[in-house]
Amino acid sequence: MSRKLLINILRIFVLAAVIITLPIALRSVYWTSVLIILVINILMVSSLRTIRLLGHISLGHVGFSLIGAYGSALLVMKLGLSFWIALFLGGLMSAGVALALAYPFLRVKGAYFALLTLLTAETFRLITWHWPRLTGGFWGLLKIPSPNPITMPLIGTITFDSVNSYYYLTVVIVALSLFVLYRLERSRLGFKWRAIQDTEALAQSVGINVMWYKALNFAIACFFAGIAGALFAHYQHALSPDFSARFGVLMSIYLLVYMVVGGDAKFTGPIVGTVVLTIISEFARELKEYRPMLIGAIAILTMLLMTEGLIGLPNRVKLWYRKLLKGTRKVRGSA
Amino acid sequence: MRKPLLEIRNLSKRFGGLAAVSVLDLDVRRGEIFGLIGPNGAGKTTVLNMVGGTLYPTRGKIIFQGEDITKLPPHRRARRGIARVFQRNVLFRSLTVLENVLAGFHLRSGMGLAEIFSKRASTRSQQRVLQKEAMEILQFIRLDRQADEMAINLPHGNQRALCLAIALATQAQLFLLDEPLTGMDGEETEAMMSMIRTLRDERGITCVVVEHNMRAVIGLCDRAVVLDYGKKIAEGLPKKVVEDPTVIEAYLGVEENAV
Numbered sequence A: 001m002s003r004k005l006l007i008n009i010l011r012i013f014v015l016a017a018v019i020i021t022l023p024i025a026l027r028s029v030y031w032t033s034v035l036i037i038l039v040i041n042i043l044m045v046s047s048l049r050t051i052r053l054l055g056h057i058s059l060g061h062v063g064f065s066l067i068g069a070y071g072s073a074l075l076v077m078k079l080g081l082s083f084w085i086a087l088f089l090g091g092l093m094s095a096g097v098a099l100a101l102a103y104p105f106l107r108v109k110g111a112y113f114a115l116l117t118l119l120t121a122e123t124f125r126l127i128t129w130h131w132p133r134l135t136g137g138f139w140g141l142l143k144i145p146s147p148n149p150i151t152m153p154l155i156g157t158i159t160f161d162s163v164n165s166y167y168y169l170t171v172v173i174v175a176l177s178l179f180v181l182y183r184l185e186r187s188r189l190g191f192k193w194r195a196i197q198d199t200e201a202l203a204q205s206v207g208i209n210v211m212w213y214k215a216l217n218f219a220i221a222c223f224f225a226g227i228a229g230a231l232f233a234h235y236q237h238a239l240s241p242d243f244s245a246r247f248g249v250l251m252s253i254y255l256l257v258y259m260v261v262g263g264d265a266k267f268t269g270p271i272v273g274t275v276v277l278t279i280i281s282e283f284a285r286e287l288k289e290y291r292p293m294l295i296g297a298i299a300i301l302t303m304l305l306m307t308e309g310l311i312g313l314p315n316r317v318k319l320w321y322r323k324l325l326k327g328t329r330k331v332r333g334s335a
Numbered sequence B: 001m002r003k004p005l006l007e008i009r010n011l012s013k014r015f016g017g018l019a020a021v022s023v024l025d026l027d028v029r030r031g032e033i034f035g036l037i038g039p040n041g042a043g044k045t046t047v048l049n050m051v052g053g054t055l056y057p058t059r060g061k062i063i064f065q066g067e068d069i070t071k072l073p074p075h076r077r078a079r080r081g082i083a084r085v086f087q088r089n090v091l092f093r094s095l096t097v098l099e100n101v102l103a104g105f106h107l108r109s110g111m112g113l114a115e116i117f118s119k120r121a122s123t124r125s126q127q128r129v130l131q132k133e134a135m136e137i138l139q140f141i142r143l144d145r146q147a148d149e150m151a152i153n154l155p156h157g158n159q160r161a162l163c164l165a166i167a168l169a170t171q172a173q174l175f176l177l178d179e180p181l182t183g184m185d186g187e188e189t190e191a192m193m194s195m196i197r198t199l200r201d202e203r204g205i206t207c208v209v210v211e212h213n214m215r216a217v218i219g220l221c222d223r224a225v226v227l228d229y230g231k232k233i234a235e236g237l238p239k240k241v242v243e244d245p246t247v248i249e250a251y252l253g254v255e256e257n258a259v
Helices: A002-026 A029-052 A061-079 A083-105 A110-129 A163-186 A188-198 A200-205 A210-236 A249-262 A268-283 A285-305 A310-334 B044-052 B074-080 B097-104 B121-140 B156-169 B186-203 B214-220 B245-252
Strands: A150-152 A156-158 B006-015 B018-028 B033-037 B059-064 B082-085 B174-178 B206-210 B223-228 B231-236
Touching: A002 A029, A002 A163, A029 A061, A029 A163, A029 A210, A029 A249, A029 A268, A061 A083, A061 A110, A061 A210, A061 A249, A083 A110, A083 A210, A110 A249, A163 A188, A163 A210, A188 A200, A188 A210, A188 B097, A200 A210, A200 B074, A200 B082, A249 A268, A249 A285, A249 A310, A268 A285, A268 A310, B006 B044, B018 B044, B018 B223, B018 B231, B033 B044, B033 B186, B033 B214, B044 B082, B044 B174, B044 B206, B074 B082, B082 B156, B097 B121, B097 B156, B121 B156, B156 B186, B186 B206, B186 B214, B223 B245, B231 B245
Parallel strands: B033 B206, B033 B223, B082 B174, B174 B206
Antiparallel strands: A150 A156, B006 B018, B006 B059, B223 B231
């Protein structure tokens, strides 16, 4: 057991080292900014999976991210709040809206839930488009300030206006969020979610308030979508309600594809999916408008060949390898 | 005489133009095994659904332990001591046998949000207590050896027993059993019947049983009510009830010569 623990600690150490040294090694503002968006997307997809734990697919996650983004940005710009408070409040606003919508929304399942969330996200986007006084309308919200510098004893003052420092900030906040999501899934609350997903009627019969626990799930997932949105807002310094931008339907679908390709059975699935597809998509920049096609093809292939997603790949390879060994042994035996 | 555990007064349920249950009165006494029988479509399961809270009646009242529970949602009724055992082995499919019983302890375990950052010793010891109690329940239904197996891998009869274990974990006083004996062979039926009786004798649990198997009803129930087209047509000792001419008529139809 202690050996396993040691290996795990070593793994985390190596992973942390890679994550910390990456922007220094890459020495490129472009790649670091890709990494920032990647890390933000990991939080989006992981929280999307939280909703998936109850069997629901949300196509409106960007809508709740939008609330966090505009909410946090406006709190800083109009009310002069500190970024650190606005970030949290942005998440809370998103969670609040989710909680209010949960009761009507969670009565439906499957495609209906997906459609409802999709249309809701579009509604949020169009509201920001048509409310220029507050949100800047279709010009978008500009000049969103960087996070306030923080002063810590021993280390001194840290500012967040360089790409690298913002990268570290994003990594820390997303890592913390992922930790919470991970532990939530394994807490008694997560156990109840599993029970509800298994058999709602029986869950009710043992006294679980199914509606409330579902609403809580939705609100928690949307809280982290809001946090991701706020991180995006203060990094880009600008927000646009345009269809093709961050908060359009297309992004929702990408998030879903990241989750499916990575595999939604395990916590690490969405992370792997997001990382792999983002890298592929970056290296396929030459393809220009054909890029979505490539991503689509990958998605279809994964669904056909690996129903568990990329996360199931190691197991598959092991099985193939074992079969191969057996095959060669048989050939040898017969010869 | 003591007040009945469950009182049903003037209960009616209409689905559109169809009266599934009409003006039904029932009393279930504490500690009895109460049979609810009748031909297909008589409204037995509808009555059970209304007591369990998954359906709300069109008219009438349901009183449990002297309190009106007609408008309470299912999880609130579970809190007051009503547990449902569904038809066709409804279990938590992705959980192990032990976890299924632990899920039944829901009412006594909190949300555990503090667990996100650290597990305190007190929650750990609480979990240990629950686990021990779950094992005791599994011993009671003789599934303790299969505690770590996946629930869906159990044979049919054991799955049904596990359904009882989940209900037991909720510490309910009233069990609503929807056709607990269907799909069982002779031996399994016997085992199930003796288990239901033990529940009553050792733990004082009251059972309302909906059942098709007439012989089982006679062997198991202390009292029975026969429903036909949503109305009560007979009530009394199961042995007497099944010999009632109106009941025979409801099951087999009227003899043509007699008309």
